[in-house]
Amino acid sequence: MNPFDSPFRVSLGSAVFVLGLVAFSSLPPLVIGASTGAVVVGFRVFLDVLTGETSTSESLWIHLPAAGYYISFAAMAAMVHFRRQMAAPIRAGVMGAALDFLANGCELAIRYGMGESFPFSGHMLVVLSLFAILRSFCVIGVYNMWMTKHVRSLAEARKEELERLMMVNSGLYEEMVYLQKSMALMEDMTRQSYDLYSRLVEGKPVEPRIALDLAEHIHETKKDMQRIFAGLSKLIGRQSGRGRIPIAELCAMVIRANEKYASLSGKAITFSYHGQIDLATDQLYPLLSVLNNLVSNAVEAIRKNGAVELRARLEGNGLVIEVEDDGPGISADDIAWIFQPGFTTKYDRRGNPSTGIGLTHARDISQALGGHLQLVKSEPGQTVFRFVVPTSRLLEAQTDAFQNEHPPVPPQGAHLV
Incomplete structure (x- = not known):
C-alpha cells in the first residue's frame, strides 16, 4: 500500500x-x-x-x-x-x-x-x-x-522416549533377576567343580551323580544366558556381531567394565591405558577372560582409593600387556601359590572362601594361546602382572572349540584369586 x-x-x-x-x-x-x-x-x-x-x-x-x-x-x-x-x-x-x-x-x-x-x-x-x-x-x-x-x-x-525407557527399564530388571540367578548358580558350580577336581586328584571315589548335576546346572545356565542375550539384544535394538577388534578398544572395554565394578564396590579407582599398537584380533573372548581376571583382581586388592594401569606393547613376535595396581601387594608367602588351583586369600561376608581358580584359569588360557602369564613384581604400592601372547595366534580366527573350552569371564570378584 x-x-x-x-x-x-x-x-x-x-x-x-x-x-x-x-x-x-x-x-x-x-x-x-x-x-x-x-x-x-x-x-x-x-x-x-x-x-x-x-x-x-x-x-x-x-x-x-x-x-x-x-x-x-x-x-x-x-x-x-x-x-x-x-x-x-x-x-x-x-x-x-x-x-x-x-x-x-x-x-x-x-x-x-x-x-x-x-x-x-x-x-x-x-x-x-x-x-x-x-x-x-x-x-x-x-x-x-x-x-x-x-x-x-x-x-x-x-513421551515416546519415556515410554521406551520405561520398557527398557522393565526389561533390564527382568534380565537382572535372571543374571543374579545365573551368577549364584555359577558360583555353586565352580565350588562343586573344584570339589570334584580335588576328589579326583586325591583318588577318592566320585559318585557319577555329581558330574550329572554339574551338567544339568551348566545346561540351565546356558539357557539363562541365551535368554538374557536375546532380551538384551532386543532392548538394544541390534545384534552384536563379533569380528576383529583393536587391542586398544579391547583394553578400553575391560576398563569400562571394571570402572563400573569399582563404583559398585564403593571404591574410587583411576584407570588408564597406555599403548600405541596397530593390531586387531579375533581372539576377543580369551583376551577378555585374562584381562578381566587381572584387572578385577586389582580392583579387589585396592581397599578404597587407588589406580590401575594397563600397558600394551609389541615386543619381538609377541604382544605384551601389563596390568599394574597400587594396592597392598601379595605377601611373599603367597606368591608361590597364587597360580595353584584352589588357593585363595579372599572370603565373602559370610566367611566362605573363594574357589581360587581365577588366576589358574587365566594362566591356562594364556598357555592355550601359546603365551604365558606371570607375576613380575609385587610389593606394597605396586603389583605388576605380565601377559604375553604370540601375535601369530592373535591373527588367527578363533575356533568354536576354543570358545567353548574357554568362555569369557566377567569381572566378578567372588571366584577370582
Missing part, C-alpha cells in the same frame, strides 16, 4: 522480515537487516527496469531509502534485545509495534532528506501506528503458533 501517494509503501513483507529476525537467532540482527534491505531494493529496481517505467539509476534513487527501514529496525532490535522479549508475547508485540513505527519514521526521514515531501498529519501517524500494530502482532501470532507446535512435538517425542 502507498498511504501517502508516494514511493513510500507498507506491506506484510516486513512482517516476514521481523519473523526471520526472530527465527534466525544465530545471525546478528544487523546482518539480517542489511541483507534484507539490499534484496528488497534490488528486487524493486528489477521490477521497475522490467516494466521500463524508470531507468536503473532513477529507480535505485527512489527505492534506496527502503533499506533504511530494515537496517534501522535491526539496529534498534539489537539495542533493546528484541529476541529475548519473545517469551512475553504482549510485551514483545508492543515493543515490535514501536520498533516498526520508529523504523518507518526513519525511512520517511531519509526520503524527506532526499527531497520527497509528505503531508505530515495525525492521519499519517494513525496509519503508521495501525500498520505497525498489525504487522507486529501478526509476527507474534505466527511465532507463537510455531513455538506451540514445536513444544508439542517435543512433548510427544519425550
